[in-house]
Amino acid sequence: MGKVASLAALAASFTVVAGQTYQRLGACPSLGCVLPPDQSDFLPGQYFDLRVEVHAPVNGSEAYNDGKPDEKFSVTITKEGGKAQDIAKFFDIEEPELEKWDFSWYEDLYAEDADAPSVVNVAAKAYRRLALYEPGTYHVELSYYGDKTTRAEWVVRPLATKKKAKNVILFIGDGMTTNMITAARLIGHKSINGKYQSLLQLDKFPVLGHQMTHSLDTYITDSANSASALYSGHKSTVNAMGVYADSSPDPFDDPKVETIVEILRRVWDSAWGAVSTAQIADATPIALTGHSRSRYQFGALVDQALNSVTNYTWTNQKGPDVWFGGGAEQFYPGKDSYKGEDYYAKFADAGYDISMNKTSLLELGNSSKALGIFCRSNLPVWLDRNVYTDNLADFTNDPTGAEGPALDLPGLKDMTLKAIDILHKRGGDKGFFLMAEGASIDKQMHALDYDRALGDLLELDDTVRATIAHLKAIGELENTLVIVTADHGHGFDVFGGVDTKYLSEQSTNRAKRRAVGTYQNSGLSQYTDAAPGVSYNTGAHFPVNWDPRYTLAQGFGAMPDHRENFRVHKNGPRTPAAEIEGFDEDDNFANPEDNPDGFVVNGTLATDEASGVHSLTDVPVFAMGPCQASFGGVYGNIDIFYKIASCLGLGRPDAKAGGDPGKPSCSKSHE
Structure with missing residues (x-):
């Protein structure tokens, strides 16, 4: 603390400006924090945690109370029209123990240049595995320091108990914008005198909407917290998924929120899977089950996908039914796998058929759970797999960890169609959910490698086209809501x-x-x-x-x-x-x-x-199938979750136990 004290005078001269580059805690603009914060939405019956924190900055422009946080704070909740109740009594749980820690942050660029951090002491509590079952507005109030309060208004969305779609397939073109779609159409489809002679499959969708991608505390989002918004209906912060980022030192103890596949498994016991051309522990696929402030905890997040979150029984069956992608370094034993253990073996012990190349992928049966990991890191892009194939020999990405390249590689279409067959079989009458990601649209746009990015966008479109044909062939097209969107955009x-x-x-x-x-x-x-x-x-x-x-x-x-x-x-x-x-x-x-x-x-x-x-740009949402009309218009990214959850009948007055979904009511007019 000596260095901190000597820097106090310097740091105190720095002023904190609203909308600053650096923030003490993004969801907490005052010295009292309620997480989930103000303006949070919930699905009826969705599990979540509540974290409250009281901050006492030691130095800097916010220095308060000699750096001693109030440890006798109180928390109440009020349903609109009712009376305030103690939070633990309202949820009928034991009052949690008080937690204490400290953290530091830079107030602005000047403070960073001077290496003058502000230190904050914290008193906190975490109320775990809560749920609100009655729709309506709730007010949570944290009282601290005698006269200070932090209030949060929460909204529990309307009930939705009727299952209108048997299946949902969510395609995510990572980073895909309308401008990229326009460019891909131009290079992939011939035009004569300004008229295209053929169109993208995306152009043929009956409903088009747009989603706003803002993060909780920044205009510009990354793939982790944008995926979290799409899958859970809760905004988060950059690098976080399935949690509201708190200030604690542990990246896994942040307040969690339940995701679409966790609810779907718990309520309907449906099958679900994820397919990606990225490493399977990358942000977009892993956020379906991942709960961490850091998207970079790859090995631990793989373990979460297989074994669920520690101390949380949110699902009645462990692991996805289908998991296809790259990222072999998180599976074979070594420095990148969780605790150095063999996760190929762990998945096999859990009943998974294992595939490591396209040949074995296509030979998989449809009855068993399947893990397909086809290379280290991300899959080589479509352009290298199909046109400039000599480049594949330059990769060192064998999925076993051996030296040498992975050459027998599937594409997004191969993985998606096989995933549908397995999920269709395993889901049966209970249906399925599949997320399929064209990951390198984003990754190659980052590298300004536009041809490779647009090639992967065309691969995504080709996969969507093949998926629609395949659903029709197996008799599931009318029962399936198909959505194509992005998690964020690029300029x-x-x-x-x-x-x-x-x-x-x-x-x-x-x-x-x-x-x-x-x-x-x-x-x-x-x-x-x-x-x-x-x-x-x-x-x-x-x-x-x-x-x-x-x-x-x-x-x-x-x-x-x-x-x-x-x-x-x-x-x-x-x-x-x-x-x-x-x-x-x-x-x-x-x-x-x-x-x-x-x-x-x-x-x-x-x-x-x-x-x-x-970039800030809104991104498109294409929809067809049951509930398609609800995806028109302009709305926030969290609304994708609520629209899907409503179509699947997941907003329930008591979602503690599953039920018989019966036969979904699927309108052929897709209204």
């Missing part, structure tokens, strides 16, 4: 055309930029024109020629310094910015080995960022 757009030959042959930056044509000089797409002697076995709805002379002028709003020539990167994924020897660590410049014939584009981000970042 990407197409603004013209480029003569890449001319650009490459010019000697100065300004001359190279003349190759970018706008308006009447933007030209037409050459992607779908067959190049002489070139034939890729990629099927319909994908470009034939990925390296035309005249290509798209496309780019980002939030990007590092980089060089741009607008051509496909044939030799593997792109690295647009990098550290250069002789300069400070984390100081990134345009990568001199990337697009050496291109021109320099000055970045818009801090120089410690080596890739593009997410």
Whole structure:
């Protein structure tokens, strides 16, 4: 504390501004914290935790009470129109023990530059595994320091006990925006005189809406807390999933909220699965079962998916029925698996059939639970798996941990169709839920590798097309709500055309930029024109020629310094910015080995960022099937959860026990 005391005078001179870059605790703007915070919504019967904290900053602009937090605080809850009740008595639970800890934070950039942290002492309690069953408005009040209060208004959404859809398939194009969909349509579908001769499958959906992606405490979200909003109906903070981030040192004790698949298993005992072209412990797939402040606890999150959350029996059957993706390093024993243990063996012991390549995936039966892990890290992207296949040999990603590449790789379509067959069999009359993610739309957009990103978007669209056909073939199309959306967006757009030959042959930056044509000089797409002697076995709805002379002028709003020539990167994924020897660590410049014939584009981000970042943009929601009409319009990302939960009849007056779902009432008109 000596150093803290000596810094107190300096830190106290810093002023805290509303909307500051750094926040003491995002969901807690005052010295008293109620988590879930003000404006939280709940599904009737959804399990959640309540954490309350009282902060006593030792130094800085908020220093209070000599750094001694009030340990005799009280918490009450009032249903609108009723009387306030002690929180423990209201929920009929024992009063939890008092917890104490401290943490530090920087109030602003000046404080960070001066290495002058503010230290906060905390007194807290956690009320675990609560549920509200009656719809309506509730007011929670934390009283502390004698005259201070923090209030939170909670809303329990209306009951929804009727199951209108037997199955739900949620496709997530990670990072996918309307502008990317437009670009993918342009390169994958031929047009004549401005009229497309074919369309994306997404273009054929009967209902289109848009969701707002704001995080709880920031405008710009990441994939963890945006997935958490989609799956639980509760907003969180960057890097957190299935929890409201508190200030404790433990990333796993934050107040938890129950997710869609946990409720679905508990209420209807339906089957569920997840498919991703990322590592399966990546944010979007793992948030279905993950409850942690840190998305980077990969091994522990894999264990949670198999064994549920410690001390929480939220499901009556452990583990997903289907889990397909990458991330083998979290499964074979070693430094990246949970406690160094063999999770292939643990899943096998739990009754899972194990697959490690496309051949064995397609040979799986449909009756048993299935784990398919096909490589280390993320799956190579569609473009490398189907066009520039020589690049696969450069990967060191064998799923057993052995040296060498994984070459017998499935794609998103292979994994999704197999998952549907298994879930259809295992779910039976109780139905199923499947999340299928096109992950590298986002990952390649981060790297400004637009061709690879758009290739994966076209793969997602092709998978949606095949899924609809397959559902029809097995007699489940009318029973299945199909949704395609994103978790967040990027500031990407197409603004013209480029003569890449001319650009490459010019000697100065300004001359190279003349190759970018706008308006009447933007030209037409050459992607779908067959190049002489070139034939890729990629099927319909994908470009034939990925390296035309005249290509798209496309780019980002939030990007590092980089060089741009607008051509496909044939030799593997792109690295647009990098550290250069002789300069400070984390100081990134345009990568001199990337697009050496291109021109320099000055970045818009801090120089410690080596890739593009997410943006504020709303993202589209496509829907077809039962309840489709409810997905039109503009709404928050949490509403995706409530719309799905309503369609599945999960909002119940008493969801402690499951019931017989009977036969879903599926309207053929999909109204």
